[in-house]
Amino acid sequence: AQTVTQSQPEMSVQEAETVTLSCTYDTSESNYYLFWYKQPPSRQMILVIRQEAYKQQNATENRFSVNFQKAAKSFSLKISDSQLGDTAMYFCAFIKTSYDKVIFGPGTSLSVIP
């Protein structure tokens, strides 16, 4: 069975600084997708970034980028130039390309400090 681990329950970062959130996963699959979702206090789930496992190039979306290490089964999220609006819970998630179950990690609560 697939599992997703986020070892940092809480983190904080100064505004304008850079922070990295870690995520590791366990799977025997070779083809899958990984995601980072953001959940602000409004509780809405927002897709931040996604990575296809067959792509070696790390995904980037503006200030958000990932460090995908397939052999190590690691998928960290880097947030550059942190903004107050980045304060949220961040969830790492995994889905096989056969697209059935979705596995989420327990989340990391990020606080951006002015």
Place this chain on the structure above:
Amino acid sequence: EAQVTQNPRYLITVTGKKLTVTCSQNMNHEYMSWYRQDPGLGLRQIYYSMNVEVTDKGDVPEGYKVSRKEKRNFPLILESPSPNQTSLYFCASSLRWSGSSYNEQFFGPGTRLTVL
């Protein structure tokens, strides 16, 4: 506006009283799913559906039922709710993965359920 709607948004009920949480999407998505969110556990998938009349269990299906009679609707049914089902529930939908393109999941606003 493309969206996933859930009703009700808040519900307080008592043990054993059957309830249904509705979920509807207007994006013609094949894949729909229910999750529950609990502190420290993240989101855990309850049931998912790949298309009409096709449903399957996620990681925590006990105590829940679903049906997919229409493409747009995917209700979550609690036949006999218990206090351990007190949680925040999310419905989500997406196009199914096809070929090499993945389609993101769109989430509803959540339903806060309290079972006394």
